[in-house]
Amino acid sequence: MTRHRILSLAAWAAALWIAYEFLWYEQYKLTGPTLVFDRLSDWSGVPEKPFRLFVAGMEMVAAVLVLIPRTQPLGALFAMGIMTGAIVFHLFTPLGVDPYEDGATLFKEACFTWVMAAFVVWVRRDRLLALASSVLPLPRRAA
Incomplete structure (x- = not known):
């Protein structure tokens, strides 16, 4: 197998992890x-239910986008x-790194998912640039 093929397969594995991670936790956010x-609601004053459902909706969109080949880097x-938002909230709010006192599972999963997403972006950077250039007209270089 070529290096490109191995990286592509690894990016798909990372994308599957991202989708799984987001969709697994929807059962808690939606119920x-x-x-x-x-x-976070007590700390910020933002009502709990709209905040929770907004995050759930964003995660569902990201999970779908990361599973579609054309939009995979955008989803990542x-x-x-x-x-990044989850990590910041864990680090800089009263939520803390280990709110469930379970060894910081949520925080560790957020960090790992961030790394997996960064990996997908890196592997699919050419696709991301092509997607960006199809949406945003990029200036051409003079010959």
């Missing part, structure tokens, strides 16, 4: 209040943004 969103960028 009712959670400790995480309760604490979106996942990086979502996970």
Whole structure:
């Protein structure tokens, strides 16, 4: 197998992880209040339910985008943004790194998912640039 093929397969494995991670936690976000969103709501003043459902919606969109070949790098960028938010909230709010006192599982998964998303972006950077140039007219270089 070529290096390109190995990286492509690894990017698909990372994309599957991202989709799994987001979709697995939807069962908690969609069925009712959670400790995480309760604490963040108390701290920020943002109502818990809209906050929780907004995050769930963003995660579902990212999960779908990362599984579609054409939009995979865009979905990975979106996942990086979502996970950056999660990491920041864990580090800089009363939520803390280990809110469930389970060895910081959520925080570790957020960090790992961020790394997987960054890997997909790196492997698919050419596709991401092509997607960007189809949406945004990029200036051409003079010959």
